[in-house]
Structure formats: C-alpha cells, structure tokens
Amino acid sequence: MELTHMLHELSTQVVGFIYPNEIEIQWSILIVVYPYITGLVAGAFILASLVKVFNVKELQPTYRLAMLTALAFMLIAPLPLQLHLGRPERSFEMFLTPHPSSAMAMFGFVYLWYLMVVLLLEIWFEYRRDMIVWSGEATGPKKWLLKGLSLFSTDISEKAVAFDKKTVKVITIIGIPSAFLLHGYVGFIFGSIKANPWWSSVMMPVVFLFSAIVSGIAMVMLLYMIVVPLRGAKIDMKCLDKIASFLFYAVIVDFSIEVLDFIHRLYESEESIKILSQLVSTKLFMSLVVLQVLLGMLVPLGVMAVIKIFRLQEELRKLLYFISAVLIQLGIFSTRWNVVIGGQLFSKSFRGLTTYKMELTGIEGLLVALVLLIVPFVILSLLMKLLPPWKKEELVSQ
Amino acid sequence: MDRRNFLKHLGLVISSGGIAGGISADAWAKIINKDYDTAKHFYGMGVDVDKCIGCGRCMQACKTENSVPDLPFYYRTWVERYIIKTDKSILVKTITMNNSDEPSDVSAERDMLRSFFVPKLCNQCDHPPCVQVCPVGATFKTEDGVILVDAKRCIGCRYCIQACPYGARYLHPETRVADKCTFCYHRLVKGLLPACVEVCPTQARIFGDMKSIASPLGRFTRMHKIHVLKPALNTDPKVYYANLDGEVN
C-alpha cells in the first residue's frame, strides 16, 4: 500500500526516538492553508473596519475591495478542513452535536456567525443601493440576480441610504471582535494543547491574530496594486501609503510578540528547549529563520522603514510595496507552516524528530492546497464583476 | 460451568439489549451485560518496570486481540528500550515483536550504566485531554474508567491524537478514525484480563479494579512507590509505574 511504503521510508529518516504512533504527521498542508485563509479574512476585515469605524478616510478606496476579498476567502475556508477529515461525510456532526469543551467545535458557530451576520450582512447593506441601481440598468439574468440579491427592495431614498450607512457601521463594530474570534479561536485550538510545548502558549491566539492582520492588510494592498491598473486607472498613492503605514505598524507589533515569545522560551529554558532548539536549527531553519523572520518580517520592515525615512519616489515606492507585500504573504504562510507542521515534527518524548513528506497528488497533497489557494481569487474576480468595488467616477484614469 | 456456552450466548444478550431504544441515562450501563454493572468497577493498570524483559508478547497479543494493523506504525501498546550509558548519553527505541534488533549484542553492555524496558499504552487518564478536545464527543470516558472511541461517530479530525501527551493514539489506516488501547474493554465486561496482561510472562503488567476490595492492583500500589508519566500535565493517568526511571517520559 502506498501509505505503508511512505511510512517505511519515513521511518528511515527519523532522528532520535519518537513514539511509534508519531511517525505519521497528522495535520497536513491543508491545516496550514486553513489558518492562512481565515487569517486573510480577518485581516482584510480589520482593514475595512479602519475605514468605517475609525474613519481613516484615505483608505476609503480599499473598503469594498477588502470586504469582497474577505468574502471570497471565507467561502473557501471550510474546504481544507473538510478535505482533511478521515471521515468527511460525518462532518455535519460538528454542527449538530458539537462537544462544548472542544475549541474546534466552535467552528460551526463562529463560521456561520461571521459569514452570515458580519460579512454577508455588511456587504448587503453596503451594496444595496448600488445593486438596485445596477439592476435597473442591467438586462437578462444579471438583472434578476441583482434584484434577488437585494431581496427585491426598492427604496433608494436618502433616508434609506443613511440607514444603510449607519447599519454598516454597527455591523463593523460587531465584526471586529467577531473577526478576533474567527481567527483567535484557531490560535486557541493550538495554544490550548498542553501536550505540545511548541503550541501550548498563552500568546498563540494573539500571535495568530496579529499575523492574520498583517497578511490581510498586505493581501488587500497587493490586490489593490494589481486590480486598479488592470482597470486602466491610477493608484491613489495617499491610500497606498496609508495602507503601508498600517501594515508597517502591524508588522512591528507582530514581530515584537514573536520575539518576546522567543526570548521567553530561551530564558526559561524548560524541558523541551533542547528538542525545540534542534527542531528550529535543523528541520525548520529555512522556513522559520529565513522565510518567516528574515524575508517575511525583517526585510519588509526594513524596506518600509526606508520608504518612510527617505520619502522615495512614487514608482519606487510602488515597487517596494509590492515586493514587501509578496514577501509578507510568504512569511505569514511560513508562520502557519512552522506552527502546524513544526509542532508535529518533534516527538512528545522530546527525544527525536520526524519528517513531513508532502504528497504532490492525493487529497491532502500540494496540488489540492494550491487549488484551494487559487480558487478564492477566481471567486473574487467573479464577485468584482457582479459587485464592482469602484464606480467609474471614483477611478482616476491613468 | 459451561463457560464456553456462556461466552457464545453473550453476544446475543448484548446485541438484543442494545436494540432497545430510548435508553435512560442510568439504564444504559446495565445493558452491556445483565451481570455487569459499570458503576461497580474502576479500572487501572500497574506496570513493574523491573520485571519487563522486553519480549514483545504484549505487543503481539494486542494486535491479535484488537485487529490492530500489523505494521510497525500503529500500536495500542508498545515497549521502549532505554540504554543509559556511563557518559550520560541515552538511547531509546521501540522494540520489535520478533527480536530482530540486537539479538545477542554483548558489546552493548560494556558502557551501560542502566538499561531497562518500559511498556507503554494509553493511560486511560481520569482527566483526559483527548476527551476534552474531541469536537464531536466521539471519545468519552465510561463510568468504569475506560476511555473509548465511538468509531461510528469519529470524524477523523485527529485533534485527540494531537492532544494526547503519551502518543497513545493513532488514526486507523482502514477505518480512518482514531483508535487506541481500550484496556480490552470487550474482555473486561466478561471478567477477562486485557490481552497484554494475559500473555505477559513475568507479570510486569498488573491489572486491577480499584473498586474491588482485593485486587492485584491494590497490593501493587501498596507495596511499590508509584509514578505516573508526565504528572505535571495533570492528566491523572491510571497506569501506575513502579521502579520507573526518571529518564522515561
């Protein structure tokens, strides 16, 4: 059997001693993809909330884009979880009879709440007036689709639109702690496992949350820089600089928290320090030291600091922002990898390390993971076609 | 007594009892066997590390009794060999069931400070982290102190496998649900010993009912200083080790 063959191969690559049942990595790349995706959802939403709740006017051009991005990724979020289950046909049990002491059981509620009450509701109120107007201009199936989506409402008076705006603000206020819950509970899933010293930490939900904010902001920034020129319009540099500013501060906070955790571990030097040091310096060197810290945080931090200090030219700024945002995405994905896979690479006996052999094909393979990462962008492009984030007059032509 | 006949007919009793629906909370316990009351038992296991000879009969018996896949990657119970050398270095490995490693390695003893075998299995914790994290409640604690997995309910999310500090759980490659030692629960309800205890040649494994007045485990816990694995994690394991070396974790 293929699995047997793979396990025999793995057993030759074990370093030291592992409990015999630990040879197989239980949570694969799909479980790396899930927190990455929900992180983008939460992060994009937080960026959007900066506009509506904290009245950062410069970010207005990214508001709708951020909301649609959050929705596109949110729709895909349950898939990696579903595909990784041993018995996916039984997943409904988690929604019908969740076991209340389990953090994972919260998924059903948190997901449903966030999707229905926060994301969909806010997008509906935000787009309602425009949907009614567009349905008047459109013909054929698109007309009926828009009418149906707007629940056949017709009132676009000033009073109604003012009510919509107010509701959006209220939902955003509710949405901020909801976003914290959506991604924070994932951090708690790991942070509450006392058996695993790499995961078990008070800071885990906080680290997850802040790296989510970083990745979400960077993703919206990237999308903004790609989509706007594609529509033949000019990028609003004030907006872009503001996003970069928030991104800069978010990365500083995220980095500080991670450094704090690192220093704390080294200083306390608990029983697991030997095997964890071995883990970081051998198996996780490339993904943690190089990808997550150096390329994913320090280089973007340095680049954005240089931009702030030296007030570089617009074109150079755009290029550097783009590179930073891409590096940050790689860095945050590595962060998820280092937490999920890293936590399973060392034995709970603290005496050995195993290896993760990621398959290429197969339901938990690299190809499936890549598809899951690409599909949200496809969904986003469809959403943007149906519900354009910018009106023609908002976009300045190049 | 016709113990053979009794065993044959027991299956009928159990399945007919199980069909009755609408079972109330306390009545369910009695249905397992009309003579077996879960409230009257509380199981634990004792392990005397000094007695284990690392023969692997327990590992083999467990696989036979519980249809565990016959591969070296899935164990409900296993035995670890520790070699602590005079230079303080420590070598640990899981033994094979057929003596295929180091048959008569006399040279191994030259710089040995201490060396021994440690049987490991699910500790049937009284405060089990695996039960706490199961999102659907498929793994649960019975009244008689055994942690079971409902193979028809488990969704295979593997959270319990991550939460177990002892590496006692694995995902069954065929049924794709979580699996682990059950103290041979199907034997306990019939008054038999778990398979590993049954075949151990040196009585390194002692099985007992802590609610019974006279049980081998009772004497075991009286005559030995007892240690459990990873006590700092507060899982309240019910596998009690005597003569356990501090290097075992």
Place this chain on the structure above:
Amino acid sequence: MGDFFKKLPEQAVRIIVLFIALAVVLFVVRQFILPSSLKDTVLQKATATEREAAKDVMYAGAQICAGCHEKQRDVKASGYHRDLACESCHGAAQKHVDNPAEVKPTSPRKRDYCGYCHTYNASRPTGFPQINPVTHNPRKACVSCHNPHNPAPSRTPESCNACHAQIERVKAASYHALLSCTVCHTAPEKHKTSPRTVMPSKPDKREFCGKCHDKESRNGKGMPKIDMDTHGEKYVCWQCHYPHSLGGL
C-alpha cells in the same frame, strides 16, 4: 411590535424576515426532523459502549485451558513457567475453545520463539535465564532438551554465570576476576530453583572487605591496602566501590 416594524426601513424588514426564516428552518430541522441517534449524546455513548463490549474475544484466558488440558496444567503448575499463560506461546485460542475439534492453536517448536524471551539482551533484568543462540546448542530445537511446560534445564547449572553471565563478563575484566562468586556471596541450593524467593547473601560489614584490604590484615599480598579506621568514614565499602567492575568503580 407592529409599530417597531413600521418604523424600520423596508430593507431592514426584509433582512430580518430572511434571517428569522433561516433560523426557524435550522431550528425545526435540528429539533424535530433529525433522528435522535444523531442528537442524543447519552444514547450515542451507550450504543458505542455496547458496540465495544460486543467485540469478539480472541484470547480465551489461562483458566479455560485447564478445563480440558489438565495434564499439561499439572506439569506446568510447579515449574518455572507456572505463571506463563498458555496463550503466550500457543497464541490466541478462543476459536479453539469455540470449536475444539476443528480449530487448533499453534505450537511453536522452532528456536526462534523461545528466543523472544530467552535470547540474551543486555537490557533484561539481571538473573533472567538467557542464552546466546549462536553458541548454545546451535540449530537444535529448544524443546529437544527443555520441556516447555516445565523447562528446567537438563542439568542444574553449576556456576553462577549460567544466569548471571553479564556480571561474570564484567567481573572477568576486573581485579576480582579470579575470585569466585561464592567468596562474597553464599547462594543456598534453593536459589537455583526458586531464584526470586531465595536470594544469595551479600556482605554487610566493612570488615568483610577489610579481611583482604585492611592494611593490618595478613591476607592478600599485593592487594591495595587502606586503613579501615580512617578510609571512607562511616560508609560501607560498596557504597562507593562496585566490586564487580574494573578498578572497583
């Protein structure tokens, strides 16, 4: 209530109605349409426990064999293998109990099976009977000299190293190589047949070692001598010196 709805803009009413409709559908499905086997956790645990308890037993247990095989039971009852369960060697035998005429348990007669316990392994507890399979009557079946039901060796071992070969090997490389075990340890004859219950003696006073090693003593020309009154304070000699090993350390 009606006033409240009148004051709300029509889009809010539409949304609220939609959400209430969804909530009602979810509620109805969850509470009334789903069967209780999917919802009632007590019922799920009960059926899971019964399912577990109803699993097939593979090992019959040592008590049952004696019901038919009394002769073997009597032979085994007084030998070294009296505590060894029949199924440890003969394998799972419940199927044989259910159908004695047609299903027979296995009977290991080759050398490899006895070796699972008795092949020399440095981690086994001291004194456990072990042999080196390469040198101990190679290629001869163990059962040709040892009756597995009462495996007393064909000749009672004369020297201690039949069971304590590891100690003998260590001692052979030490300064005490030419001292036989009995110089320091007196082993009653019964120790050879009841090794764990009748133990050899160990010296209990400093003066014992002093007989050779005290500077005043007349024995032991050329041996290291110390002044018993001042060397080692209140400790007995073997608290620091391991008498079997090289240099006594």
